[in-house]
Amino acid sequence: MNSNFIDYVKVYCQAGDGGDGAVAWRREKYVDRGGPDGGDGGRGGNIYVIANPQRWTLLHLKYTKFVKAPHGQPGKNKRKTGKSGKDVFLEVPLGTVVKDAESGQILGELLYPQQKLLVAKGGRGGRGNWHFRSPTNQAPDFAEKGEKGEKRTIILELKLLADVGLVGFPNAGKSTLLSRLTRARPKIAPYPFTTLTPNLGIVELSDYRSFVMADIPGIIEGAHLGKGLGLRFLRHIERNAVLLFLIPIDTPDIQKTYQVLLNELQAYEPSLLQKPRMLAITKSDLADEDYKKRLRPFLPSDIPHLFISSITGENLETLKEQLWQMVQKQKQRMPLYK
Ligand SMILES: Nc1nc2c(ncn2[C@@H]2O[C@H](COP(=O)(O)OP(=O)(O)OP(=O)(O)O)[C@@H](O)[C@H]2O)c(=O)[nH]1
Ligand SMILES: [Mg+2]
Structure with a gap:
């Protein structure tokens, strides 16, 4: 560790x-x-x-x-x-x-x-x-x-003060995304629990705009009870303005995975669900357009989503802009993300 x-x-x-x-x-x-x-x-x-x-x-x-x-x-x-x-x-x-x-x-x-x-x-x-x-x-x-x-x-x-917190199961591609969008160089590997401690990076946009993104160790079912890396890192999500959920496109049941993540956050601290959130379907390079179209009806309906790929760069610019907008809005509402 x-x-x-x-x-x-x-x-x-x-x-x-x-x-x-x-x-x-x-x-x-x-x-x-x-x-x-x-x-x-x-x-x-x-x-x-x-x-x-x-x-x-x-x-x-x-x-x-x-x-x-x-x-x-x-x-x-x-x-x-x-x-x-x-x-x-x-x-x-x-x-x-x-x-x-x-x-x-x-x-x-x-x-x-x-x-x-x-x-x-x-x-x-x-x-x-x-x-x-x-x-x-x-x-x-x-x-x-x-x-x-x-x-x-x-x-x-x-409790890390980051604008956007990455929420996902181990291996979802959180660290890869952070390394694509920022200068942070977290360890990336094809096995779960690669990231053992949070990493922060600054996402830069045009016109000197920027926001801070936090890559937090993967969450699994039972995290709020201390499973996996558990509780220890859930507290770093508390201060984030916006939560970006990451679920890989090859996940058998995206809806259910999303629900498990939500449940873990809620069990830890119900107010976490008040935060604006967005869903990134990661590793979208693994599927073609047709598959994405067929997948759409099976995606959770209470959260905006984007298909992204940290490998091809698909939708990464859009993701940055959308997150920026969400962060700005939230900052106006709650200057200190409490
Ligand atoms: N094809 C494809 N593979 C990806 C993409 N993003 C990440 N991966 C791969 O997915 C695996 C896991 O990536 P990580 O970024 O380490 O995942 P993580 O969510 O940080 O995982 P933990 O730190 O274990 O929680 C690695 O083998 C990456 O190369 C992507 O956009 N496309
Ligand atoms: Mg990681």
């Missing part, structure tokens, strides 16, 4: 503690013990998750089990505040969902470049003794302790 595609990591985060407030006294000539002048402790470092559009997976965090932000420095004399602990930033790709590992609660999703999310807050610095002087106590010999930094284990889960 290609282990470079990491879409799930668990990280223990410990924000910095606040520095303690200082107990100090003004030093003046001829004055034995001046008034209180202990400064405040610095704030502990925060831990943030931040979206970096140059990142595509969570691979760089695979071995990061533990992240710690520095503590704030204690306060100093002359009412000087201690230095704050530096904030720590965990970079993640767009489309990362952040959860609290203990409660399972979603803390946030990172959908825009540079968007950041506070996951562990640094402790506040304690106040120095200077703050505690009062008419009844001119010489407070105590100060506040710094607050502890927050600790929490987070789960980072990547």
